[in-house]
Amino acid sequence: xxxxxxxxxxxxxxxxxxxxxxxxxxxxxxxxxxxxxxxxxxxxxxxxxxxxxxxxxxxxxxxxxxxxxxxxxxxxxxxxxxxxxxxxxxxxxxxxxxxxxxxxxxxxxxxxxxxxxxxxxxxxxxxxxxxxxxxxxxxxxxxxxxxxxxxxxxxxxxxxxxxxxxxxxxxxxxxxxxxxxxxxxxxxxxxxxxxxxxxxxxxxxxxxxxxxxxxxxxxxxxxxxxxxxxxxxxxxxxxxxxxxxxxxxxxxxxxxxxxxxxxxxxxxxxxxxxxxxxxxxxxxxxxxxxxxxxxxxxxxxxxxxxxxxxxxxxxxxxxxxx
Amino acid sequence: xxxxxxxxxxxxxxxxxxxxxxxxxxxxxxxxxxxxxxxxxxxxxxxxxxxxxxxxxxxxxxxxxxxxxxxxxxxxxxxxxxxxxxxxxxxxxxxxxxxxxxxxxxxxxxxxxxxxxxxxxxxxxxxxxxxxxxxxxxxxxxxxxxxxxxxxxxxxxxxxxxxxxxxxxxxxxxxxxxxxxxxxxxxxxxxxxxxxxxxxxxxxxxxxxxxxxxxxxxxxxxxxxxxxxxxxxxxxxxxxxxxxxxxxxxxxxxxxxxxxxxxxxxxxxxxxxxxxxxxxxxxxxxxxxxxxxxxxxxxxxxxxxxxxxxxxxxxxxxxxxxxxxxxxxxxxxxxxxxxxxxxxxxxxxxxxxxxx
Numbered sequence: 001x002x003x004x005x006x007x008x009x010x011x012x013x014x015x016x017x018x019x020x021x022x023x024x025x026x027x028x029x030x031x032x033x034x035x036x037x038x039x040x041x042x043x044x045x046x047x048x049x050x051x052x053x054x055x056x057x058x059x060x061x062x063x064x065x066x067x068x069x070x071x072x073x074x075x076x077x078x079x080x081x082x083x084x085x086x087x088x089x090x091x092x093x094x095x096x097x098x099x100x101x102x103x104x105x106x107x108x109x110x111x112x113x114x115x116x117x118x119x120x121x122x123x124x125x126x127x128x129x130x131x132x133x134x135x136x137x138x139x140x141x142x143x144x145x146x147x148x149x150x151x152x153x154x155x156x157x158x159x160x161x162x163x164x165x166x167x168x169x170x171x172x173x174x175x176x177x178x179x180x181x182x183x184x185x186x187x188x189x190x191x192x193x194x195x196x197x198x199x200x201x202x203x204x205x206x207x208x209x210x211x212x213x214x215x216x217x218x219x220x221x222x223x224x225x226x227x228x229x230x231x232x233x234x235x236x237x238x239x240x241x242x243x244x245x246x247x248x249x250x251x252x253x254x255x256x257x258x259x260x261x262x263x264x265x266x267x268x269x270x271x272x273x274x275x276x277x278x279x280x281x282x283x284x285x286x287x288x289x290x291x292x293x294x295x296x297x298x299x300x301x302x303x304x305x306x307x308x309x310x311x312x313x314x315x316x317x318x319x320x321x322x
Numbered sequence: 323x324x325x326x327x328x329x330x331x332x333x334x335x336x337x338x339x340x341x342x343x344x345x346x347x348x349x350x351x352x353x354x355x356x357x358x359x360x361x362x363x364x365x366x367x368x369x370x371x372x373x374x375x376x377x378x379x380x381x382x383x384x385x386x387x388x389x390x391x392x393x394x395x396x397x398x399x400x401x402x403x404x405x406x407x408x409x410x411x412x413x414x415x416x417x418x419x420x421x422x423x424x425x426x427x428x429x430x431x432x433x434x435x436x437x438x439x440x441x442x443x444x445x446x447x448x449x450x451x452x453x454x455x456x457x458x459x460x461x462x463x464x465x466x467x468x469x470x471x472x473x474x475x476x477x478x479x480x481x482x483x484x485x486x487x488x489x490x491x492x493x494x495x496x497x498x499x500x501x502x503x504x505x506x507x508x509x510x511x512x513x514x515x516x517x518x519x520x521x522x523x524x525x526x527x528x529x530x531x532x533x534x535x536x537x538x539x540x541x542x543x544x545x546x547x548x549x550x551x552x553x554x555x556x557x558x559x560x561x562x563x564x565x566x567x568x569x570x571x572x573x574x575x576x577x578x579x580x581x582x583x584x585x586x587x588x589x590x591x592x593x594x595x596x597x598x599x600x601x602x603x604x605x606x607x608x609x610x611x612x613x614x615x616x617x618x619x620x621x622x623x624x625x626x627x628x629x630x631x632x633x634x635x636x637x638x639x640x641x642x643x644x645x646x647x648x649x650x651x652x653x654x655x656x657x658x659x660x661x662x663x664x665x666x667x668x669x670x671x672x673x674x675x676x677x678x
Contacts, residue, residue, distance in 0.1 A: 022427055026400045028420040079512035083519030083638070090523040094530055105428070125428045133616055136623075139534035143541060168538065176609075182537050185609055186596060186616035194421070232412040281412075282355055 018178060018190070020123035030123070030192040032179045033116050035170060038191060045097065045110035053092045057085050094136070101131040107194075117194035121178060130187040137183030141169030213275035216299050218261060223280050227253075231277045238270070246270040263299045358415065361402055365419075368395040368426055375429045396426040445628060446668065449621035454669030458598055459591030459622065462532075462546060466587040469550040470557075477558025490555035499556060503567030507574060507642060514574065514642030522634045525582055529589040529630060533623055536593015537612075539600075546590040553583075577650040578636035580658045585629035592622035625664075632657070 016032040064081045100108040105125040106118035118126050118134070126134075142164035169181040178190045223231070230253065238246060247269050254269035257276070371392045402411075403419045411419070453459050477487035488496065505513055528549050535541035560571040599615025600608055640653060 020424070022431075026403060026423060026427075028403070028424045028427070029417075030424065079516040082516035086516070086519035086523045090526060094527070119428070123424060123427065124431060129620055133620070136530060137534050137537055139531055140537050140541070143535070143538070186537060186599075186612055188613045188616075229413075236412060236414055 016179065018192075022123070028123075030119070030190075033191045033193050034179055035173055037114060037116060037193065041108070041110035041114040041116055043110070044113055045108050048109050049092055049096050053089065056088060060084060097135040097138070098128075098131050101126060101135065102128040106131075106189075111191075115194055116191050118184075118189050118191050121188050121190055126187070126189050130189050133187040134183035134189050137186055138169075138181075141172065141181040141183055142166045143168045207271070207274070209271055210275045210278050213267075213271060213299055214279040216261070216263070217276065217279050221261075223276070228280055231273060231280060234273055235277045235281075238274070243270070261300075267299055358411070364395055364398060365402075365422055368392070368399055369422060371395065372422075372425045372429055392426070392429070396423070396430060399423050399426060441624075444621050444624055449625040450664055450669035451671065452618065452621050453588065453591070453625065453665060455671060456591065456595050456622065458595035459588065462543075462591035462594055463587045465543060466546055466550045466583070466590065469547050470554040470583070473551040473554025474558040474561070477555040478561050479558075480562060487555045487559035490551060491559065496559065499560070499571075500566040503560070503570045503574065505567075505570070507570055508644045511642055511644060515638070518574075518637045518642050522637055525586065526630045526634070529586040529626060532586065532590035533593040533596075533626070536590065536595075536597045536619075539594065539597040542590055542593045542597065546586075549586070573647055573650065574641050576647075576654045577640045577657075578633045578654075580654055580661060581629050581633035581636060584661055585626045585633060588626040588629065589623055592619040592626060595619050595622065629661075 016034060017029045018032055019027050019029050021027045060081050064077050067077065097108050101118055104112075107116070111117060118131075120126055120130065144165055144167060145162035146165050148161045148163065172181045172185065173179050176185060178184070180190055184190055234250065241249065250269035250273045254267070254272035255265075258265065258267055258269075258272060263272070371388060374388075375392070399419065399422055403416070403423050406416045406419060473486075473490065476483040477490065480487070491499075502513075502517060507514055528545070532542050532546050532549075535545055557575070559565055560568045562568060596612075596616050596619040599612040602615070603611040604614075606614060636653065636657070640650060
C-alpha cells in the first residue's frame with residue numbers, strides 16, 4: 001500500500017514530498033514538514049499550554065477565594081485547589097497534544113495555525129495509540145536538556161530550569177527519509193503540510209495588450225502538451241517574479257516563438273508568453289475584449305514602420321480586460 | 323477471409339479514432355477554464371462533505387444519501403486527478419486535487435475506533451503475558467528494585483554508610499522532606515492532600531519519562547537508576563528511628579507504594595522493550611522493527627498507566643485520610659497480592675489458540 005517514490009526511473013524530484021498509493025491505484029502526494037515549520041507550531045502550542053494553564057489556575061483560585069468564606073469544609077478548599085493545580089499541570093504537560101491530535105485528526109492548535117497535520121505513514125489519519133506514542137516520546141526527542149545551572153551555579157532557581165535542546169529529534173529528522181523524529185518513527189507517523197483552499201488557478205488578464213497580441217498568433221499554431229504545462233506553470237509563478245526576472249525566464253521560450261511567428265524581435269517575452277497562455281487557456285472561456293485603439297497596432301516584423309505599441313518598455317496603462 | 327478483415331481496421335482508425343482524438347484534444351486544450359468551472363462545483367461539495375465527516379464520530383449522523391454521494395464524488399475526484407495530465411490542469415489545481423483526494427481517502431479508510439472489549443483484552447490478556455515474557459521488563463524491574471533496596475539499606479545504616487543519604491539527597495531536600503512529613507496524618511488532611519497531588523504528578527512523570535527515554539535505552543536506565551537511588555535513600559533515611567516525621571512518612575507511603583513503584587519499573591520496562599527494537603530486528607528493517615516493538619510495548623505501558631491511576635486514587639483518597647494504619651497496610655498487602663496474581667497467574671505462558 002505504501003508506495004514511496006514510485007518513480008523508479010530516477011526522475012523523482014529532489015523534494016520533500018512523499019507519494020502514497022491507494023488501493024484504487026491513485027497516487028497522491030504529501031509535502032513533508034521540516035523542523036523549521038514544526039518549531040513555530042511547537043512554540044505556539046507551548047504558549048497556548050502555558051497561557052491556558054495559568055488562566056485556569058487563576059480562575060480556580062478566584063473561585064476558591066469567592067467561595068472560601070462561607071463554603072462548608074472551607075479549610076479543605078485551599079489544599080484541594082492546590083492538588084487540582086498539580087494534577088492539571090500533569091495533564092497539561094503530558095496529554096495536551098495527545099488529546100488534540102487524537103480528536104482533531106492529527107492537529108493541535110499550533111499545527112492548525114501553521115498548517116500542519118500528523119498522519120500515518122500510509123496516509124491514514126492517526127489513531128489514539130499513535131498520538132499517545134508520538135507525544136509521550138517527545139521527551140526523548142527534546143533531549144538532551146540544557147541545565148541553566150551551568151550559567152550561574154549560585155542562583156538556586158536555575159537548578160530547576162532546563163532548556164530542551166532537541167538535538168536527538170533534529171538528528172532523527174535529518175536521518176530519516178520522511179523527516180520523522182523518534183516519536184514519529186516509533187508510532188509510524190509523519191507530519192505533512194496541510195494547506196487547503198482553492199484558488200482560481202487561471203491567471204487574470206489585466207493587460208489589454210495580451211489579447212491584442214494573442215490575436216496575431218497564427219491560427220494553425222498548436223501547442224504541445226508539454227508546452228501547455230510550461231505555460232501554466234509560468235503563469236502561476238509569474239506574479240512572484242520581478243519584471244526583469246520575468247523577461248529573463250520567458251525569453252528562452254518566447255524568442256524562438258517570436259521568430260517563428262514573424263514578430264518583431266524587441267517584443268516583451270513576458271507579454272509574449274502571457275498572450276500564448278491566454279490563447280491556450282482562456283480565449284474560449286472569456287468573451288473577446290474590446291481592443292480599442294490597440295487593434296491598430298501590429299507586432300509583426302514586416303509592419304515595423306507602424307509606431308511600436310508592443311515593444312517591451314511601452315507603458316500602456318493596464319486596463320481591466322473583463 | 324483476409325481481404326474482408328484488412329480494410330476494416332484502417333477505416334475504423336480513420337473514421338472514428340482520429341476525429342475523436344482531435345475533438346478530445348480540442349476539449350482538453352481550449353476549455354480548461356470551462357472544465358474547472360464545471361468540476362469545481364463537485365470538488366467543493368466533496369470538500370464540504372469531508373469537513374462534515376472529519377469531526378470524529380459524525381459519520382453515523384451523516385445520512386445514507388450523503389455517504390453514497392460522498393463515494394461518488396470521491397470516485398469522480400480520483401478520475402479527475404488521473405486525467406489531470408490529459409486535461410492540462412494547472413499545477414496549482416493538481417496540488418489541490420491531490421490534497422482533496424487524500425482528504426477524502428482518509429475519510430473512506432479511517433482507522434477503527436478502539437472498543438472497550440479490545441482494551442479489556444489488551445489489559446487482561448496481552449499485557450500480563452507480555453510482561454511475564456519480556457526480558458526488558460525483568461531488567462528494568464531488577465535495576466529499579468535492586469538499586470532501590472540497596473539505597474534504602476545504605477540510607478538506613480547510618481553507621482555502616484555514614485553520610486550516604488545526606489550526600490544522595492542533599493541537606494536542603496532532607497530538610498524539606500522532614501518538614502513536610504512533620505505533622506501527623508490524623509488531623510492534618512489538608513496538608514497531605516496537596517502533597518499527594520504533587521507526588522502523583524511527580525512520580526507518574528518519572529514513569530512516563532523513563533518510558534520516553536526508553537527509545538534511547540541508556541537515558542532510560544540512567545533515569546530509572548537515579549530515581550531508584552533517590553527514592554531508596556529517602557525511604558531509608560525516613561525509616562531511621564531518629565528522623566523527624568519518619569512514622570508519618572511510612573504511614574503515608576504504605577498504601578500506594580506497591581502500585582506506584584511497580585508502575586515506574588513497568589513503564590521503564592516498556593520503554594526498554596521499545597528501544598530494543600533498534601537492535602532485535604528479527605529480520606525487519608530497523609525502522610519497521612522499531613514500529614513493531616512500539617506496538618508490542620503498548621500493552622505494557624497501558625498496564626503501567628492503569629497502575630499509575632490506581633496508585634493515584636490510593637494516594638489521593640486513602641493515604642492522606644485519617645483511617646487507621648491497619649487499613650492502609652491491609653490495602654498495601656492486598657494490592658501486592660493483586661499484582662502478584664496479575665503478573666504470575668494471568669501472565670504465566672499459556673498454550674491454546676492464542677498462546678504466544
